[in-house]
Amino acid sequence: MSLRNAVMATLLEGEASGYDLAKGFNASVANFWTATPQQLYRELDRMEREGLVSARVIRQERRPDKRLFSLTDAGHDALRAYLAEPLGRPTAIRDGLLVKVQCADIGQLTAVRADISDRMEWARTKLDRYERLRERLLAGRTEDEYLAGADRVGPYLTLLRGIAFEEENLRWGETALRVLTARSS
Known part of the structure; x- marks a missing residue:
């Protein structure tokens, strides 16, 4: 998946400035995709040149002008084409912490436990x-009510995956700390 597809997926929520996208990106897709604000702005510029997004300028008196981006028909078509493509292999875990844990038996257990x-x-x-994002999405509805009646369920389903990922990080961390602590005593 490219940053471009993640940006277009975020713009499905509606028109947004680059600043709002950067902020919203952290809230909406950070559980499965990360990007710096600079990367987002560069990608938005490329996408605008390619006709995938359009931008309109909002003049502001005491601040720099703001550009609001929205998906074009070509952007919607590109997202549909992306959805039709096979994904290929799942992403592999690339995590420096796991490299440290792999080496933990040779020493520095205190440092590895701290990490x-x-x-x-x-x-x-x-x-x-x-x-907090889940509460905002549900807006007082039960999960079943939300899933049955929301305009879009994709953001909620990806949020559930992010929650499960972090919960598993905690479970694994508890196990790893228990084992390493027992081995160091």
Whole structure:
């Protein structure tokens, strides 16, 4: 998947400025795709040149002008084409922490345990953010009510995957800490 597809998926929510996209990107697709604001702005410029998005300028008095981006018909067509493509192999885990854990038996268990604890704290922070997003999406409805009546369920389903991922990070971290602590005593 490319950043372009993730940006177009985010724009399905409606028109947004680059700043709003960067902020919203962290809230809506950060559970499965990350990008810096600079990467987003470069991609938006390319997408505009290619006719996948259009931008309109909003003049502001005390701030720089704001560009609001929206998907064009060509952008919708590109997303449909992307959906029709086979994905290929699943993404492999590439995680520096796992390399450290793989080497933990040769020493530095205290440092490896600290890294695992840091990762667990990161997972808890993300889970808190994801739960706030879930509450906002549900807006007082039950999950069943939301899934039966929402205009779009994709954002909620990807959110559930992000929640499951971080919950598994916590479960694995607890196991790894328990084993490494027992081995160091």
